[in-house]
Amino acid sequence: MHEVVGPRYPSVSSLLNPANSVFSHPLSKVFTDILATFPDISTLPERVAVLYVMFLVMRWQIAPTRDNYDRLPAWMRPLPAQLLTPHPAWVDHVPFPAMRDALVRLYDPAEFHLDDFFIPFTTTLHLAWPYEDADTLLLVRPDAGDGDDEVVINPVFERHLRNLDNWRLGDRFARAFPALAGTCNLDDRTGATPATAASSASSMSR
Numbered sequence: 232m233h234e235v236v237g238p239r240y241p242s243v244s245s246l247l248n249p250a251n252s253v254f255s256h257p258l259s260k261v262f263t264d265i266l267a268t269f270p271d272i273s274t275l276p277e278r279v280a281v282l283y284v285m286f287l288v289m290r291w292q293i294a295p296t297r298d299n300y301d302r303l304p305a306w307m308r309p310l311p312a313q314l315l316t317p318h319p320a321w322v323d324h325v326p327f328p329a330m331r332d333a334l335v336r337l338y339d340p341a342e343f344h345l346d347d348f349f350i351p352f353t354t355t356l357h358l359a360w361p362y363e364d365a366d367t368l369l370l371v372r373p374d375a376g377d378g379d380d381e382v383v384i385n386p387v388f389e390r391h392l393r394n395l396d397n398w399r400l401g402d403r404f405a406r407a408f409p410a411l412a413g414t415c416n417l418d419d420r421t422g423a424t425p426a427t428a429a430s431s432a433s434s435m436s437r
Contacts, residue, residue, distance in 0.1 A: 243279055243368060243382050271353040276360040279367050279384060280392040285324050292323070306395045312336060321345055326398050330414035337410060351408070355401025357418050360391060 272278050284307055291299040300308065306328050312335040313323060322334045334343060360367065367388040371381045391397055399418040 243384060275364040276358040276367050277356050280358050283392060284326060288324055304393045327415040330411055333411055333414050351404040355404045357399045359397045359399060
């Protein structure tokens with residue numbers, strides 16, 4: 232089973248050097264290849280965070296064990312609507328639980344087509360990381376000096392990305408999808424008022 236689901240956390244080396252993706256576990260490579268199709272997610276904090284979440288969700292979907300479920304951030308755990316109502320697979324990777332719930336209930340391919348949805352989503356996604364982008368990752372050297380150095384997610388950034396308050400979308404997204412108003416945090420850099428996605432996540436995860 233380990234060969235199928237891979238390591239507990241994704242390899243981020245291929246984000247920095249796509250040529251290394253051939254050496255990553257296939258599940259990590261799938262998602263780094265997916266991210267390559269969304270060049271608008273251009274900054275490192277957002278790319279690392281999206282890879283992290285997508286990897287953990289898919290790992291649980293492939294092997295729905297208690298351990299894999301517990302590894303998911305509380306706000307990424309599937310809602311009843313996701314388990315009971317057919318919907319496009321990409322909806323399961325949207326970080327805001329209130330938005331996932333709305334997308335499942337209101338889904339209309341004419342209104343929420345993947346290509347139309349992810350342009351304003353990826354161009355405005357912001358992780359509110361207050362430090363240098365490079366500080367999202369750490370270079371770990373083998374204790375014995377054998378083997379190659381490994382790039383891993385900085386535990387400080389992991390705690391940051393696991394807090395839904397730090398995930399925000401911009402005003403362009405809000406204007407594009409008024410039906411989803413109030414289902415995500417809006418980036419206050421655009422002058423918008425943060426919504427209640429964090430409180431929605433708290434109530435839905437109980």
